[in-house]
Amino acid sequence: xxxxxxxxxxxxxxCAPDHFFxxxxxxxxxxxxxxxxxxxxxxxxxxxxxxLAGRRGDGLLLRYLQFLEAxxxxxxxxxxxxxxxxxxxxGPDTRFVALTLNMDHMDVLxxxxxxxxxxxxxxxxxxxxxxxxxxxxxxxxxxxxxxxxLVRWVREKVERRAFFGIKLYPSLGFFPFDPxxxxxxxxxxxxxxxxxTHCTRYGTHFTGGIQHVLPHADxxxxxPSSPVMPAxxxxxxxxxxxxxxxxDAKYWGNALLHPQNYEPVLEKYPHLKLCLAHFGGDDQILxxxxxxxxxxxxxxxxxxxxxxxxxxxxxxxxxISYTLYKAEALRRILPLLAGPLGDRVLFGTDYYxxxxxxxxxxxxxxxRGILGPxxxxxxxxxxxxxxxxxxxxxxxxRFITARTVTPPTPAST
Amino acid sequence: xxSAALLTPYLDTIIALVLLYALLSILVSILLEAWNKRIKxxxxxxQKVVYRMLxxxxxxxxxxxxxxxxxxxxxxxxxxSYPHYIPAEGFANALIDVLAEQAVTLxxxxxxxxxxxxxxMGAEDPLxxxxxxxxxxxxxxxxxxxxxxxxxxxxxxxxxxxxxxLKLELGRWFDGNMERAGGExxxxxxxxxxxxxxxVAVGMNVDSLHLTRMFLLDTDLRDRMxxxxxxxxxxxxxxxxxxxxxxxxxxxxMRSMGVRHDGVVTxxxxxxxxxxxxxxERRALADAEAVVEHVRxxxxxxxxxTADAPLSWFxxxxxxxxxxxxxxxxxxxxxxxxxxxxPKAWSILQxxxxxxxxxWSLSQGAPFWFEAxxxxxxxxxxxxxxxxxxxxxxx
Ligand SMILES: [Zn+2]
Numbered sequence: 001x002x003x004x005x006x007x008x009x010x011x012x013x014x015c016a017p018d019h020f021f022x023x024x025x026x027x028x029x030x031x032x033x034x035x036x037x038x039x040x041x042x043x044x045x046x047x048x049x050x051x052l053a054g055r056r057g058d059g060l061l062l063r064y065l066q067f068l069e070a071x072x073x074x075x076x077x078x079x080x081x082x083x084x085x086x087x088x089x090x091g092p093d094t095r096f097v098a099l100t101l102n103m104d105h106m107d108v109l110x111x112x113x114x115x116x117x118x119x120x121x122x123x124x125x126x127x128x129x130x131x132x133x134x135x136x137x138x139x140x141x142x143x144x145x146x147x148x149x150l151v152r153w154v155r156e157k158v159e160r161r162a163f164f165g166i167k168l169y170p171s172l173g174f175f176p177f178d179p180x181x182x183x184x185x186x187x188x189x190x191x192x193x194x195x196x197t198h199c200t201r202y203g204t205h206f207t208g209g210i211q212h213v214l215p216h217a218d219x220x221x222x223x224p225s226s227p228v229m230p231a232x233x234x235x236x237x238x239x240x241x242x243x244x245x246x247x248d249a250k251y252w253g254n255a256l257l258h259p260q261n262y263e264p265v266l267e268k269y270p271h272l273k274l275c276l277a278h279f280g281g282d283d284q285i286l287x288x289x290x291x292x293x294x295x296x297x298x299x300x301x302x303x304x305x306x307x308x309x310x311x312x313x314x315x316x317x318x319x320i321s322y323t324l325y326k327a328e329a330l331r332r333i334l335p336l337l338a339g340p341l342g343d344r345v346l347f348g349t350d351y352y353x354x355x356x357x358x359x360x361x362x363x364x365x366x367x368r369g370i371l372g373p374x375x376x377x378x379x380x381x382x383x384x385x386x387x388x389x390x391x392x393x394x395x396x397x398r399f400i401t402a403r404t405v406t407p408p409t410p411a412s413t
Numbered sequence: 414x415x416s417a418a419l420l421t422p423y424l425d426t427i428i429a430l431v432l433l434y435a436l437l438s439i440l441v442s443i444l445l446e447a448w449n450k451r452i453k454x455x456x457x458x459x460q461k462v463v464y465r466m467l468x469x470x471x472x473x474x475x476x477x478x479x480x481x482x483x484x485x486x487x488x489x490x491x492x493x494s495y496p497h498y499i500p501a502e503g504f505a506n507a508l509i510d511v512l513a514e515q516a517v518t519l520x521x522x523x524x525x526x527x528x529x530x531x532x533x534m535g536a537e538d539p540l541x542x543x544x545x546x547x548x549x550x551x552x553x554x555x556x557x558x559x560x561x562x563x564x565x566x567x568x569x570x571x572x573x574x575x576x577x578x579l580k581l582e583l584g585r586w587f588d589g590n591m592e593r594a595g596g597e598x599x600x601x602x603x604x605x606x607x608x609x610x611x612x613v614a615v616g617m618n619v620d621s622l623h624l625t626r627m628f629l630l631d632t633d634l635r636d637r638m639x640x641x642x643x644x645x646x647x648x649x650x651x652x653x654x655x656x657x658x659x660x661x662x663x664x665x666x667m668r669s670m671g672v673r674h675d676g677v678v679t680x681x682x683x684x685x686x687x688x689x690x691x692x693x694e695r696r697a698l699a700d701a702e703a704v705v706e707h708v709r710x711x712x713x714x715x716x717x718x719t720a721d722a723p724l725s726w727f728x729x730x731x732x733x734x735x736x737x738x739x740x741x742x743x744x745x746x747x748x749x750x751x752x753x754x755x756p757k758a759w760s761i762l763q764x765x766x767x768x769x770x771x772x773w774s775l776s777q778g779a780p781f782w783f784e785a786x787x788x789x790x791x792x793x794x795x796x797x798x799x800x801x802x803x804x805x806x807x808x
Pocket of ligand 1: 099198
């Protein structure tokens with residue numbers, strides 16, 4: 001049995017825009033950024049802030065601290081190496097799906113970071129070194145490329161098996177039903193290329209003002225006749241009307257992340273292989289109310305929303321990444337995992353985002369303890385293999401390294 | 414010469430203060446260097462400059478890509494530091510590799526034995542060819558044009574690029590950029606100098622107003638300081654050419670002041686702290702201690718002491734007895750001290766102002782104060798005849 005961790009990250013702080021760190025600082029602290037970074041690199045300092053900020057604190061600050069957990073100036077290969085190390089006892093031939101993230105459009109300010117093309121180039125080097133265990137997904141954003149151009153860009157990567165799926169992160173500033181993604185969905189459904197999307201109320205988000213992303217309550221959509229569009233528009237209008245919610249993307253970002261936003265897409269592409277990561281989030285599983293739920297803007301329980309989508313659409317998946325750190329949440333969903341929907345729940349950890357909760361090896365063995373070896377094995381290998389299988393990739397086939405192969409040159413004759 | 418003679422005590426007081434500022438500014442510079450080393454600022458700064466040099470929004474951030482290159486990556490100490498220094502040759506090699514690598518695509522083909530095998534398409538070409546293809550394949554941009562020009566200058570009649578010549582040229586380009594960036598690096602430090610200036614002012618309780626008063630009142634102290642200043646200015650003038658404006662020159666300046674140190678920390682508390690530091694920081698600590706020791710040897714009215722403001726405001730200041738035949742100046746000193754040691758709004762304000770003046774002055778940097786010292790000593794030598802204590806007593 002070969003384990004696959006379906007949800008991990010290796011991107012580094014260098015891939016985030018310059019102002020990402022600035023965002024978490026008051027302006028006076030701007031000139032002391034290097035000093036503050038130095039102190040934040042200290043584990044004791046991070047522990048202190050985590051305690052003060054709490055788990056539900058400022059999303060950007062916590063996300064920044066996560067970058068620090070992975071090493072501020074490490075390369076992606078080094079981040080990957082550290083993760084791999086954690087599995088040396090659990091399963092030395094474990095495969096990792098590394099989800100890249102396009103952070104180039106998370107603000108409107110200029111920045112000199114490693115953009116998506118640089119991030120992917122670096123990832124390809126890692127992949128060349130670990131062809132059989134490192135399976136990256138390509139981070140997609142409708143503001144980067146649109147329509148057929150986007151399809152060409154992704155297809156080229158998937159066809160030469162450099163990348164194995166598509167990653168979306170809507171709270172960076174777009175709706176999943178953005179018309180620019182229409183052609184990509186059509187292609188992905190046709191080729192059964194898996195799509196992974198972030199779907200919890202927390203996480204990284206757009207760092208600019210709401211006016212750049214939600215100028216009005218009528219976002220363009222690839223499925224204007226969808227019966228759920230009115231409900232989505234009403235929700236957006238509620239966010240726009242609420243002064244506190246519209247002031248901070250950690251609130252209004254929820255408008256972009258809501259599970260219902262995938263319904264217009266699924267109505268058009270019912271066989272799209274779509275994984276709504278994190279099973280709605282541990283907070284929703286445990287019934288904790290988010291601020292926007294308390295305010296009545298968005299009262300839905302996202303865990304139940306995800307379950308509802310899985311019941312309706314046969315190719316909607318979810319994973320237990322990040323959520324698994326909370327044993328209680330994991331126990332709460334055990335009956336679901338054992339039921340018929342459980343066939344579409346995947347094992348993943350969300351490394352290195354989880355490092356601030358527990359070391360990777362602890363997290364995995366604890367999860368295995370709660371799920372039991374059989375269920376764990378099914379989720380981490382059968383389900384993941386099923387999910388990863390596309391027209392371009394068969395998870396049963398092994399990769400061998402590039403070095404052992406001579407290129408097919410007709411010139412030798 | 415009457416007016417000049419009247420001015421002398423004021424000029425000498427200024428000289429004494431400037432000498433103190435010059436020495437303490439060195440302390441500030443040492444602290445700044447050590448601190449920047451600690452937060453690995455040079456590495457971060459270098460990375461910013463390289464990213465800026467090679468960022469091409471239409472293609473890649475080549476700065477990021479060369480930092481992943483084994484040549485550069487191997488120069489880092491750990492996951493939280495960038496290399497502090499990149500040799501021009503390493504830069505040129507990494508950049509050429511990164512540009513050439515653009516011509517290579519990796520694809521994994523299904524084979525009959527049931528495996529996927531990686532094939533590096535285009536990797537079989539020699540470096541010059543890959544480099545040409547890699548740059549040609551870039552989207553049109555300023556940086557592409559720049560690279561193409563570099564390559565064209567080293568292209569033979571047959572169109573082949575001389576990689577060694579190109580390397581040298583890229584190295585020169587890198588060095589030029591680094592040189593310019595050096596000045597920027599210094600400008601970037603102003604706010605830290607202010608912070609450290611105030612840190613030293615408060616840490617050593619250097620109250621400029623109090624010192625001014627004491628220099629004016631205590632002629633012995635003033636004369637000692639002026640004699641020292643004279644010697645320092647002379648040595649500084651002699652060594653100025655060699656010092657330049659490099660921040661490392663502050664250490665050389667110390668030598669010109671006769672500050673000796675053997676790199677051994679003597680204070681036991683500091684020694685414990687030093688055990689946790691690396692060699693460079695330990696040296697900085699020893700340097701700093703040498704400066705403090707030197708200031709202490711002047712026996713100036715500064716430092717934290719229960720008999721001095723501001724601590725005296727909270728402790729009972731012991732009444733000071735004057736010797737039998739006390740001179741008027743000694744009485745004036747006593748009066749000043751008594752006034753300063755009473756916690757009144759006025760004395761508190763004076764102390765704050767005094768500290769503020771020191772902090773601001775120390776942030777001006779050592780070179781500024783040494784230049785000022787030389788000018789002041791020159792004025793004193795040319796305009797004012799030095800007065801000896803004898804002459805003063807004759808009046
Ligand atoms: Zn994730």
